[in-house]
Amino acid sequence: MNVPITAQQIRAASKGQGKADNVNSVLIALQKYGDDFGLNRLHRLVHFLAQLMHESGYFHFDVEVWGPTPAQERYDIRPDLGNTPEKDGDGRLYLGRGPIQLTGKANYIAFRDWCKKKGYNPPDFVARPELVNTDPWEGLVALYYWSTRNLNRWADQNDIETITKKINGGKNGLADRLECFGRLALVVCGYGVKPDDIRRYQRDKGLAVDGDIGPKTRAALFNDLVARSQAPLDAAVRSAPVIEERPVEKPVVPASVDKEVKQKTNWLSTIFGGGFSLAGLFTWLAGFDRETQLIMIAAAVLSVVVLLVAGRWIVQRFKVIRQEIEA
Numbered sequence: 001m002n003v004p005i006t007a008q009q010i011r012a013a014s015k016g017q018g019k020a021d022n023v024n025s026v027l028i029a030l031q032k033y034g035d036d037f038g039l040n041r042l043h044r045l046v047h048f049l050a051q052l053m054h055e056s057g058y059f060h061f062d063v064e065v066w067g068p069t070p071a072q073e074r075y076d077i078r079p080d081l082g083n084t085p086e087k088d089g090d091g092r093l094y095l096g097r098g099p100i101q102l103t104g105k106a107n108y109i110a111f112r113d114w115c116k117k118k119g120y121n122p123p124d125f126v127a128r129p130e131l132v133n134t135d136p137w138e139g140l141v142a143l144y145y146w147s148t149r150n151l152n153r154w155a156d157q158n159d160i161e162t163i164t165k166k167i168n169g170g171k172n173g174l175a176d177r178l179e180c181f182g183r184l185a186l187v188v189c190g191y192g193v194k195p196d197d198i199r200r201y202q203r204d205k206g207l208a209v210d211g212d213i214g215p216k217t218r219a220a221l222f223n224d225l226v227a228r229s230q231a232p233l234d235a236a237v238r239s240a241p242v243i244e245e246r247p248v249e250k251p252v253v254p255a256s257v258d259k260e261v262k263q264k265t266n267w268l269s270t271i272f273g274g275g276f277s278l279a280g281l282f283t284w285l286a287g288f289d290r291e292t293q294l295i296m297i298a299a300a301v302l303s304v305v306v307l308l309v310a311g312r313w314i315v316q317r318f319k320v321i322r323q324e325i326e327a
Helices: 007-013 020-037 042-055 070-075 105-118 129-133 137-148 160-168 174-188 195-204 215-228 255-284 290-326
Strands: none
Touching (some): 007 020, 007 174, 042 137, 105 129, 160 174, 174 215
16 A cells, blocks of 8 residues: 555654664555555554554664563463473564564464465564564564454544553553654644644644643544545544543532531530430449439430431431532
8 A cells, every 4th residue: 555654754753763674664564565454544554653653662673672581581481472381492582573572482373374364475483583573574563463453443433542452451651652643643634743833733723722632632633634534434433532521519508508507516416425424424323223313314315305306307407408509
């Protein structure tokens, strides 16, 4: 396909100086195979490249940096990656390669078999894994990863968070991935990436002008990319809704109601306090004669009755308060 995004535009959107060969490998694969995977639609292509920008350190890395770190040393004995349980060097042999790094023997096998099924006549990446870093295979690794996870579906909804989860398994680097999309989309739409350029775009689109690529600005950019697409679009192509989080306003209780409730609450506190004092006094007078005890019991019963009546009043009063608040 005729790739509608150039290496120059990718460099303009990048925050770091990547390697030209790494960018070109991706563009070569897109030119040869992009149509096969629906990446002839501009909004999908920007999402695809934005994720690669983050994953590859702005196209600086196409091979995993080997220390080895403790985690990399464990690659050698990880059967879940298709490596043998013995320390025989296959961890380093099948280290990460590509813009989205292919890691572990099992993944090299899966990529090779996928290429064969597509009729691409690949070399044997299991016997010679270093060939993954040759063209067109290096860029095709990213296309393989994108297509086998059906990421066009989420690109069509402008759902960067879900795309990130499908690639990363979590949301690591989400803020940078959001920024990569915004920056590349701005460049493709004919703008720069500096705050003044962002403000100019926001003014042109009637958005709040703050120089930040927030949710509404990303949604506007997505819609612009969709409008610029030269390929036919499905009805399912739409930006995910922009949801603004707003603080819930605390209901204001009328001053007269608030004053009355406080007065009654203080009165009830006195009653409760008195009840507890009477109970303590009753215990203290337990040794007195029967007549005194009966008087104290009568006083306690009277307190309970008063509290029950007061409780009913409280329920009624809260109903009134609610009605006044909702009015």
